[in-house]
Amino acid sequence: MTDISPEPAAGGPGDEPVPNDLSGLFADDPERGDQLEKLARAAVRGTKGGMADATTGTPRDLPALPEPAGLVFEDDEDQEHNGTLVTGPQPGTGGWTWRDAFPPDTFDSAAWAHRKKVALHQLAWHAGHSHLYAWRLTRLSGIGMVAGARDGWHYYSAQEYADMVDTARRKGLNPDIVAALREERLETARARRREPLLVGATTAVLTAIAAAVAIADVYGLLAASPAALLTLGILSALGLREHRRRNPEAALSTAFALSAASTADGAPLTDDLLNRILRTAKVFTKDEHQITLLEPIRPAEINGVLAKFKLPDDLQVSALVAKKEAIAGALDVEPHWIDIKEDGSPRRCSFWFCSSDPFGEPRTSPLVAEPERQDVWNRGILIGFNRRGLPVYLKLRHVMALLGGMSRTGKGMLLRNLIVGLGLDPRVNLRLVAGAKPGEHRGYGPICSTFFGRRPERLITLLEAFLREAYRREAILEDQGRAKFGEKDLDEFPLEILIIDEYKQYANASVRIPDPTDDREEGPRRTIKACDRIAELIEEIAAFAAALNMTVLISTQDPDANTVPRGYKSNTGARAATRTGGAVQTNAILKDGATGAGLRAHEIPESLRGGVIVDIDGTPGELIRSFFIEDEEFDGAADLIRAGLHLREELGRAPGQFVDRIEDYLIEVTGTSSLAGGPTGSGRPGPVTDTAVMEETTTVLTLMLDAFAKAGDVDRLRTGDLLPLLATLDPDTFSYEALGVEEADADADDQAAKAATAAYNRAGGRRLAEEIAKALDGTDRELVSREWTTAPRGRGYLLAEVRTAARIAPE
Template identity: 75%
Template sequence: MTDISPESAPGGPGDERIPDDLSTLFADDPASLDRLEKAARASVRDTRAGMADATTGSKREIPVPVPPAEMVAGGLVFDDDDQEHEGGAAVPAPRKSSGGWKWQDAFPTGTFDSGVWAHRKKVFLHALARHAGHSHVYAWRLSKLSGLGMMAGARDSWHYYTAQEYADMVDTARRKNLNPDIIAALREERNETARARRRETMLVATTTAVLTVIAAAVAVADVYGLLASSPAAVLMLGILSAMGLREHKRRNPDEALSQVFAMPFGTGPDVPLTDTLLNRVLRLAKVFTKDDQEITLTEPIRPAEIKGVEAKFKLPDEVTFSQVMAKREAIAAALDVEVHWLDIQQDGSPSRVSFWYCTSDPFGEARTSPLVDNPERTDVWKRGILIGFNRRGLPIYLKLRHVMALLGGMSRTGKGMILRNLICGLGLDPRVNLRLVAGAKPGEHRGYAPICSTFFGRRPERLIALLDALLAEAYRREDYLEEQGRAKLGEKDLDLFPLEILIIDEYKQYASSSIRLPDPTDEEGRRTFKAADRIAEQLEELAAFAAALNITVLVSTQDPDANTIPRGYKSNSGARVATRTGGSVQTNAILKDGATGAGLRAHDIPESLKGGAIVDIDGAPGEIIRGFFIEDEEYDGAADIIAAGRELREELGRAPGQFADQVEEYLIAVTGASSMAGGPTGSGRPGPRTGTAVLEKTTVLTLMLDAFAKAGNVDRLRTADLLQHLAVLDPDTWSWEALGVDEVPEDHEDFKTATSAYNRAGGRRLAEEIAKDLEGTDRELVTREWTVAPRGRGYLLADVRTAAGIAPE
């Protein structure tokens, strides 16, 4: 612990310093020492460190943690639960101590940075190519300067030969009507001066040298051609150009010499970013209103993520970051690029800017979700759900904890793909109870059923019951917090109170529904209420207090208007995602009132940007992103992710049906039907919980149902294909070795023979196991043959469900 007690003055009473280790004061009193340690641990329980460690109360060296690579590289999410620094700007890594000063520290920043030198090389080559491409312009300007120099030289030479300054004095004297004798004297003095100058050795030598060079150049060109005389011509051109430049400066004293050869302002994605270019852009965009205003680079310009380049600079006095942001469109126009090719962020203070500039469309190529190839467990609480990437190529995570969420946009704009990323990510965290309600086309969500604690299609009365169940669960959790004397649930409470996430897809189908239901408070059964109004009331009630209770509702809708989303729910939604909308009204309806005026213009997202969205979430406020792609047309790209999520949940006893689910129990008690994992058929159609007891233990029938789910919820499987899945699910029973077949041979013919033997043995074992499971029942399960392509003989999913005691759809 840190010693914060004042020390007595040296030499005075109490000169003994308080020791670093307080335990030495209580060496003879174990009871006091124990109380001291307990008090020390209790004092740090509510700090960032969380629980105290075994060494609390004694002096120890605490190592400085080094952040992971994703934090240093500019990732948006940090693992510190209480101190989360989220933002698009990269966080510099702390320097590791290397024993003191290094010789590299004597050089400017970026001297040994290969990225900085790569950008400088690009700037040099671009400048070289640009100047070479404009050589004809330079030649014309040099010719004009040479002509000007020739005329100025001839004029000055004549004036010197003739003593023109005396002629000026004579004219002045005549205008002033001076004595004629004075004028005559001036004229005589002029003649004498002119005669003396024409006899000067330097003047004669210079004139002779110039005329000789010209004559020699002409003679060489006449005899050997223009190429041979080019050195003399270049020399003469340089001399005349210098004379012309001096004359130009005399005529235009206020013009800088650099402007004489200035080229037109180059823009476009092929122009490397430099401080000069930035100053020109900011001046052209009217960010800088004074000629002397210029930026000051704080770091060398260097390549950044994907095809971008980043410059960090300090703004001049009287210019702030907000003024730069207000001119984003003008800056993009000055650079001749799209607005979303730029990313301008504050870099520590209002006078410092991180300017990221992409050389091509950062969203030009779709990117497949990393979960497709690596469906690993996700951390929904700390990290969030991976939904897409921003213009810098950095991943964007959506946290659905202690927040209500809203997702909206026009049809076919990528809203469904973002929702697909969300559901897949939620399925890979077993601490989440996912409840999915489809307002339309529940069939497209059928593949998610295995990980859903609740899943059903368009049924307003059941949604009302589900919202009532969540409200009851919220009040139960609130009572728990009241007993604990706490304000909200945290990550440590997830074992007792898992994260309840309800997703209502196509909410507009419920908001615009005209269905009326009987009022349960009316004993006579005469009154009814509108289902849409009741659902809106329940959502507003949940949004008012349930977020702190580990309960989240995400509403997804298309073509919203100001009245689609309940106002109370919208005002309490802290996470909003808008794909392309049809206008400013829809944009404001999804994001927030005044979003369009704040620059969040979802209706301006280019139609060519498939999956583009504006997110207003923790860590990425008002940022444009593109959602990750998970195949949903050619094949079900989410099948392996859902299968991995189901397997993970089963291992931890958190799959639907493996734990006490009070919400589903409430639904069954009220409606008499179960929608766990999509109901008995997994299609989102609730039904009786028939045959649950049979399915509580692992039998060959449950393995067959898992095999059908692993195959992508097909309606039939050939026996040979079914055996392959069973071998993966239960290798001890269904592998080649378990069925008495030798190892897989390498030879093709031997392999075909062995496969046939395995299929015959497996078919017999499968029939025997099915007979054992169904012994004593009136149910049976036999193979069937079908002629619909692909032809084969095997089992139908409907027959397996019926044999397992599950009521047919």
């Protein structure tokens, strides 16, 4: 490729000069030379200049250029310099333009947009107070008229001599002196009445007043308004002078007794408003304390405004952070509507303020609309957005993670964002263990290398397999003389991420297991609590496995100081807390002293659904809101899971397509598989063989067990209560449409609704009995509905009998 440039470049030693005339190069082929010239001129016409120059087609000793690594498009009109958008060429980058003669922010459109907003607010504010201005201007004019008449009369009558006469009489001076003063007063007053200036001024004022009255009488008030305004202005000036005489230390603005527009409710942020707020919040305690704007205030994300300023020498940004609640009170907003951060030094502050709740509207995860491949290693997992509207990513590399909070506070939604994001990166082996209600996680099964629930013994085996893999990887690192794995190792050593949901169920498990340290061959072996063994293994993994591309994430509800193993918590680098029940729970999730540092998860407003305080890389101690992925009306994650599974299948990284030492160890020890949720995909481990037969014969029983799990802690369900749950799990079989029953309209009366429900229950009961008979055909098991008289009365199915029919041992 030939580079055409008008700038000469020095050649290296021994380089032969390049001919300046291209015609000599193509003397034997003039058509080719003409063609090259046309192409060169056409290329130059496509540039910003749009015209060919005299040097086109004439290379001058150009050095060889390397092939470009990729296409890079640059525009000299807009350049980013040190994080600030600078318009026009800069010194040393191609010359100066006329814009460089102005300050850098003169042509900043964002700054001018905020200035316009401030100006319009001031205009509207002053227009709304025009009636007060008119009244106080009239009153000031009245004071001026009285003061002017008084001063004029005093000058006209030489009133200063009258004051001297009164003083002389009070002091008892000689009567001749008093008489002389009176005579001098008469002569002075007589002389002043003949002064041209006094006569002219008096005549002009009386004439202006008479003219204004006459014009108003003949032509109306509108025609007389110029003369009236002139008179009003003169009288107001006299009134201001009188105000200054009466109040020598007061400002002239006090004559109108109106507060500044910046102090009004809803006023745009200005430096005056910031100074007033910081004084009200007791941050500024001295009269000389003022902020210094580093750049113009400008609009920011989500109806926000961003101000960057420098504090006085004796104050730091930490003082503002400590007074955040007081500052919010002065602004009359919630504390989470403002964001205060250091901007390069302890005295430089980045102050973000929002005029409305930045978390007021939920946001659907962008992955729902575009389920693209994720980069968990470099960018992290998209989990939510902060108060400035910016996306927040959680990196689960070389870190252990802890998530906790009260029930129904958004913990499950945050976990939902995590799981679908992990599923969209095929370099991740995802293992999910549910402590309660594994049916809620059934949709995630297809992308999970391991998925099961409510089995403490199996969790112990999984943790042992996890630990074995960690030791294997550590030995490889030791042989290679390295400290940790990196991104280039992900093909051979993918990220192993184990999520234990509702860990408190395992922490309180009363199941006892043989003590692994008791190796005697005869006699009964000692037993220990399963919860103690689980905590021991988790602490051992957390102590060293993070550098081996292995992560354990614990999610727990209502934790206390003893719920999370101390050794694990001390090695946890990523923490997230939804709303908690108190300071103890907050400290148990985040860190000791978190509440004292302002991380008060127990103070997250109840109205802020999905609100989370995250203490992670990039956003330490920040309040965010989780992205929303529908989980009630329909399964909004289903398409994301399918996309993740399809991506993994294409790359040979779907569960069962690669060598999985951890799941293989589980199968070896237990004889059952939990790959992708087990044979039925519901989180129940099962035999590795005859998977297809098991799926075929236990489908309806699995659905019934999932329905029981969805219903909560119940041991029986009436058929009328069971059918709607089955319809949500398998609408193709148990929905109104599938049963051929017409559903009652929303505005139907009670009688019609009851009739439709009764028809649905009859048809659904028959369909359910048929499906059960089909599933158990050829076996020695049976499952029939029962009728019970204890509350709640009805006819339906018992959980224990369903489990027996499905050949699942009772828990």
